[in-house]
Amino acid sequence: MSEASAGTATASAAHTHAPRRNPLKDxxxxxxxxxxxxxxxxSxxxxxRTVDAPGGLVLEYRWHWVLNAFLIVGVGRFLLRLFWWKEGAALPRALSAASGRISGVVGQRLLWLGVGLVILAFVLPFIPGIQRYHMDIAILVLTYVLLGWGLNVVVGYAGLLDLGYVAFYAVGAYSYALLxxxxxxxxxxxxxxxxFLAAIWGMILGFPVLRLRGDYLAIVTLAFGEIIRVVLLNWQEVTGGPDGISGIPRPTFFGLEFKRFGENTFHGFFGIEFxxxxxxxxxxYIILVLAMITYFVTNRLRRLPVGRAWEAMREDEIACRTLGIxxxxxxxTAFAIGAFFGGLGGSFFATRQGFISPESFTFIESAIILAIVVLGGLGSQIGVALAAVVMIGGFEALxxxxxxxxxxxxNFGVEHFDPGEYRMLLFGLLMVVIMVWKPRGLVGSxxxxxxxxxxxxxxxxxxxxEGSG
Amino acid sequence: MSATPILTVEHMTMRFGGLVAIDDLSFVAERGHITSIIGPNGAGKTTVFNCITGFYKPTTGRLTLTHEDGTTYFLERLDDFRINRFARVARTFQNIRLFTGMTVLENLLVAQHNTLMHASGYSLLAVFMPHLYRPKENDAVELAKYWLDRTGLLAHADDPAGSLPYGAQRRLEIARAMCTRPKLLCLDEPAAGLNPKESEELNRLLVSIRDEENISILLIEHDMGVVMKISDRIVVLDYGKKIAEGTPEEVRNDPAVIAAYLGVEDEEVEQATGGAQ
Known part of the structure; x- marks a missing residue:
């Protein structure tokens, strides 16, 4: 295909000198x-396709798929040729101008966008038509926003690539469940x-990786995340191993429980129906408040000496040391603060689910949180929030x-089509698109x-x- | 000005495997003086700096830094960041090392990290009580503004450091080093890449740092226009050895120095160095 397009490039260059040729025909x-x-x-x-038949494997021919491929590529290329690859074509120019304008407008109004999102978040449960399922998604999104903001301290500010963030999430969850x-x-x-327990584990992780940079740091943090998970899986007496821990107590509202029956119930106290x-x-609201606390603390820390030192360390560690840092x-401190918020998120996760097991703390969780931070724009809190909404909210909606x-x-006669099955495919695709369109994340400044x-x-x-490690 | 030593380097040797980068170097930098270290490329000047500022630990030798009040620090025993923090030695780099993605002002506030860390209750108290910290930060901004004004960068305070032109970046690095309130300022080729006008401004800045701020300067420089004009004393290195030391006038006329710079027959160098020592 690349050969073909290279050929057309030279061919079309020749065309400019031979205007008699018909571009449509070309x-x-x-x-x-x-x-x-x-x-x-x-073909x-x-x-x-090989199909299992009584006599062994037989070939099944699906010529309509070949035809489909021919049509999709042929028509697609024809349209691209007409509307996209033309010099001074209106469509790509309009798109890039629009994207630039949107970025400009959004960039100037990031603060208002943030305020708008917060207000929306606070009134969300009372918007008519919001159902339990929407609230579940909102809670999930906010959990990832919190985790994203926590990891942002380590990866975005301090420039230390941490692939094992889920370890602190797990420490927080098991701390709550066990205590x-x-x-x-x-x-x-x-x-x-x-x-605090998660923060201590953050420090424990921090010590061995202090001298590591870049890829090496990433590998060790990755291993650390796996160690925590494997310990949880095998320390049967304490953690329950693969069975996990169930029946984790739910949070109470100043001692009032959210149960249908019982002594101190929320609906009984306020005299409303259950x-x-x-x-x-x-x-x-718990996760919303926790997320807001995370935002408040990390945002303020960034403006304090330690936050400036994190960012300076990301820019140039050697220069930092000559300045007495x-x-x-x-x-x-970066690892500890990041882990602290991971621990808060984990605690919340445990109380929300009522059941936790090591399965919830696999590497893919770390990867998703990291993806949110990178796609949002390293170091940008509003970007991280937007990325969490798009990635988690979008796919849960799917x-x-x-x-x-x-x-x-x-329309296509495909029964049992579940868009949710294509979640990870789209997840990857979206990451590629965002990284091509905005290599430094949604909020790139x-x-x-x-x-x-x-x-x-x-x-x-x-x-x-971007930090060296 | 009383000429007491601020930095005494005694018998310092630095080996990298079999390579002897610095061979039994001894010299003294006087307080309130500009001491220059010159020498041909590869003479070991930057290695001397890296030993003084703690990036390398010398194989043997002693580096003593003495403050006015008589406190002494043995630099070969201190970690690099403690050398800045306690012994108060600041440095700049031959290839500029700024925090390019931070503003000029932020660069200067990072330089005051330890003071501000203390003032903000190690940043944790200030999260909840920012009003207690605010005045201290304002003081830090005032110091930053003072040095921005001195280096002519005040108009660029809110620009990213990476967007400054080359000469301004060099000046910013000096301003950043000065914001750590050093006693000894080590400058590694500050005039490299500057045009004659900028180089002249740099001379004035360094002289004023010495005379008005009363800070001793240790300078590595190739630009002889800078070195000869402002140095009080010059140490000449070649192949890791000190081949001459003295006032600019003495060094200029030293046969060993001329031999090292211009390149002569080996026997002549031997004769010359033998003569100098």
Whole structure:
């Protein structure tokens, strides 16, 4: 295919000197050739299929798939040729202009966008038409927003690539589950404890990786995440092993429980009718408040000496040391603060689910949180929030798209089409698209922590370092 | 100005495997002086700097830094960041090392990290009580503004450091080093890549740092226009050995120095160095 396009490039260069030739005819011929090439490739890959038959494997021919490939590639190329690859074509120019304008407008109004999102988040449960399923997605999204903001301290600010963030999430979850079940401690007591325990584990991880950079650091953090998971899986007496821990106590509202029956119930105290939504809305507000605390603390830390030292370390560690900054301590604080919020998130996860097992803390969780931070724009809090909404919210929404299911069933005759199955495929595709379109993440600029003048200019990403490890 | 030593280097040797980068180097930098280290490429000048600022630990030898109050620090025993923090030695780099993605002002605030860390209750108190920290930060900004003004960068305070022109980046690195309130400022080729006008401005800046701020300067420089004009004393290195030391006038006329710079027959060098020592 690349050969074909290279050929057309030289061919079209020649055309500019030979205006007599018909561009439409050229495009048609070229599209036909491209389609033919696709058909040849498809005849091997899609056209033939081995099927289990009584006498052994037999070949099944699916020539309609070859035709489909021919049509998709041929028509696609024809349209691209007509509307996209033409010099001064209106469509790509309009698109890139629009994208630039959107980025500009959004970039100037990031603050208002943030305020708008927060207000929306606070009134969300009371918007008519919001159902339990929407609230569940909102809670999930906010959990990832919190985790994203926590990891952002380590990866975005300090520039230390951490592939094992889920370890702290697990420490937080198991801390709450074990302390609550063994000692009967309440959610609000354990919450800060879980945070501190996770922070201690953050430091424990921090020590061996202090001297590592880049890829090596990433590998060790990855291993650390797996070690925690394997320990949880095998330490049967304490963690319950693969069976996990069930019956984790739910959080209470100043001692009032969200149960249908019992002594101190929420609906009984307020004299309202019982509804399972109360608990969901309560959980929603807990995670919303936790996320806001995370935002508040990490955002303020960024403007304080330790935050500036994190960012300076990301820019140039050697220069930091000549300025008298103890980079060892600075790295450890970054790991500890990041882990602390991971622990809070984990605690919340445990109380929301009521059941935890090592299966919830696999590497893919770390990868998703990291993807959210990178796609949002390293170091940008609003970017991380947007990325979490798009990635988590978007894909959870995909799970329950009945209209799409019906649409596919009626138009293409494919029964049991579940868009949710294509979740990870789209996840990957979206990552590729965002990284091509905006290589430095959705919010690609850095806001300085202090200004001397009145004009508050953001810093273009081209100057900002990505950290060496 | 009393000429007491601020930095005494005694019998310092630095080996990298079999390579002897610095061979039994001894010299003294006087307080309130500009001491220059010159020498041909590869003479070991930057290695001397890296030993003084703690990036390398010398194989043997002693580096003593003495403050006015008589406190002494043995630099070969201190970690690099403690050398800046306690012994108060600041440095710049031959290839500029700024925090390019941070603004000019932020660069200077990072330089005041330890003071601000203390003032902000190690940043944790200030999360909840920012009003207690605010005045200290304002003090830090004032110091930053002072040095921005001195280096002519005040108008660029909110620009990313990476967007500054080359000469301005060099000046910013000096301003950043000065914001750590050093006693000894080590400058590694500050005039490299500057045009004659900028180089002249740099001379004035360094002289004023010495005379007005009363800070001793250790300078590595190739630009003889800078070195000869402002140095109080010059140490000449070649192949890791000190081949001459003295005032600019003495060094300029030293046969060993001329031999090292211009290149002569080996026997002549031997004769010359033998003569100098």
């Amino acid at each position: 495009a048609l011929v070229e599209s036909f050739m491209a389609g033919l090439l696709a058909a040849v490739l498809a 091997f890959i899609l056209g033939v 609550a079940k063994t000692f009967g401690l309440g959610f609000w007591t354990v919450l800060p404890l879980a945070g 509804s399972p939504m109360h608990r969901i809305i309560f959980l929603y 103890n980079t060892t301590n600075t790295k450890l 799970r329950n798209m009945e209209w799409l299911q019906e649409f596919v069933a009626t 850095r806001t300085p922590t202090i200004f001397l003048g009145k004009e508050k200019k953001a810093i273009s990403r081209e100057y900002v370092g």
